Amino acid sequence: MNHNYETLDLGLKKLWPLDPKIIFLNHGSFGACPTSVIEQQQTLRLEMEREPVRFLHRQLPERLESSRQQLALFLGVKPSNLVFVPNATHGVNTILHSIPWKTNDEIVISNQGYRACRNAVESIAQKHHLKIRTVKLPFPNITPMLVVEKVIEALSPLTRLVLLDHITSGTGLILPIKEISRELAKRDIDFLVDGAHSAGSIAVNLEDLGVTYYTTNAHKWLCAPKGAACLYVANHRIEQVRPLCISHAPSLASEPSQLFKMSFDWTGTYDPTAYLMIPYAINYLSSLMVGGWSTIFQRNRQLAHQGRDLLCKTLEIEVPCPDEMFATLATIPLPLKIDAPPPEIHPLQERLFDRWNIEIPIIPNPQMGCYMIRLSAFVYNHLEEYQRLSESLHQELRKDFSH
Ligand SMILES: Cc1ncc(COP(=O)(O)O)c(C=O)c1O
The missing domain is CATH 3.40.640.10 (Type I PLP-dependent aspartate aminotransferase-like (Major domain))
Structure with a gap:
């Protein structure tokens, strides 16, 4: 099943060649280059x-x-x-x-x-x-x-x-x-x-x-x-x-x-x-927001914090680290145990992509014995995208990925 969401307000995302159908919450892995660059x-x-x-x-x-x-x-x-x-x-x-x-x-x-x-x-x-x-x-x-x-x-x-x-x-x-x-x-x-x-x-x-x-x-x-x-x-x-x-x-x-x-x-x-x-x-990035890079740092950080807090609320867990210890990448432990050698790409990551059009990594944490989800927040992302992530994660964890 593929959820075809009504088009989100793409805002700055139009300035990237990013697929408009995908909620891209993984700037962290390889970055993403604007069309102009x-x-x-x-x-x-x-x-x-x-x-x-x-x-x-x-x-x-x-x-x-x-x-x-x-x-x-x-x-x-x-x-x-x-x-x-x-x-x-x-x-x-x-x-x-x-x-x-x-x-x-x-x-x-x-x-x-x-x-x-x-x-x-x-x-x-x-x-x-x-x-x-x-x-x-x-x-x-x-x-x-x-x-x-x-x-x-x-x-x-x-x-x-x-x-x-x-x-x-x-x-x-x-x-x-x-x-x-x-x-x-x-x-x-x-x-x-x-x-x-x-x-x-x-x-x-x-x-x-x-x-x-x-x-x-x-x-x-x-x-x-x-x-x-x-x-x-x-x-x-x-x-x-x-x-x-x-x-x-x-x-x-x-x-x-x-x-x-x-x-x-x-x-x-x-x-x-x-x-x-x-x-x-x-210079190009700086020109996208009034206040340039200092606004970008502040805005993305705030968005990552909002996204993290939303997921923690959905998962009913405490925030995993103090606010000053993260900026544009936020990682949240999931109620998913590691009970076999971790695959290179976890099935939940594939499910979020295939079914919900969300690109986000699911990462093993051997020390905790569980998987984590890592969200990115960049200038083209919006709070609604984390809300959709939160809903989809909630549904997937309740169904096939419940332990
Ligand atoms: C801490 C750290 N070091 C190194 C790298 C590798 O970066 P690159 O593939 O650009 O060398 C990454 C990639 O995400 C990273 O997170």
Whole structure:
């Protein structure tokens, strides 16, 4: 059965190529790019193909620099500390492969870290004989203070690196990065932050956070085309960090300070238009709401809170985390036990999509032994969409998915 709802007031959704029949509550997985950004990127691509040598050889360094400067301004950091990478997974892998590890060094991660990045840590640990310590962060019943305490407890004299998400992928929790950063700096421990979800979701000021390394996607909440992310490296580690793929830069850079930027700007022939589109995407989004990004941050956060509260009321459960710990991603535990190895896509997720036209992820939480639902709130979403989600979830859980 397919519920064909009367058309919702699409509002800003018309500015995205998103299927108008689908209630899209999963901006978190891959972002969603506005039509205008896609068209502008296409114009750039045509320009590149009209004279590839002019575009990629003569003009690219300056164009990348201009894009970097505007992104750096948005993230509160100096452009000389920022390079482009295709995605946050690359950003994390780049740092893991740049550190001159010593046998028995320890890496601290959390149980709520992104699976791909945990795999990257396991791979590097195996190669260099490192020890991984996993901090167990509870969900629900979590507070920023508890996170700081748990991370400190996991440190040892051998800790070389701490890797944490700024906003956790499955649970959407904003971790207290600045407070942890302060504690790690006292102990001279490097801090790599996976901010895959941060830029465009919350205000980020990298200088203020004081971390050693930080990666964030521009293709999620900043709505740049796919394949646009960046990596921040603090001054004292710039000489150590190199891309995963070495190309011409070591033969061309005349000073070490140039090498960092040049190495990342060219890692072999590629399509740089996603990086070049970042400033356009930032300005385009900002133009959609009076007050620009600060309104967007506030509005989306409020919407996610309303959506979460609605679902918690429907499910008759307490809110799972304090309000200050989430922004545009909100995760709510479901009364659905994990009683077999979790499928890649849960049948309830498929049911919500097939029957109710709602795109939203259902995520296993092995620690709690149950599944969770994670909603996104972005500029094209409306409260009515969460009301429809709430109704459909209520019906599905009462029927086929009741335990
Ligand atoms: C915390 C975290 N890190 C990394 C990623 C991966 O992002 P990407 O696929 O753009 O590398 C995600 C994706 O959602 C994430 O949530």
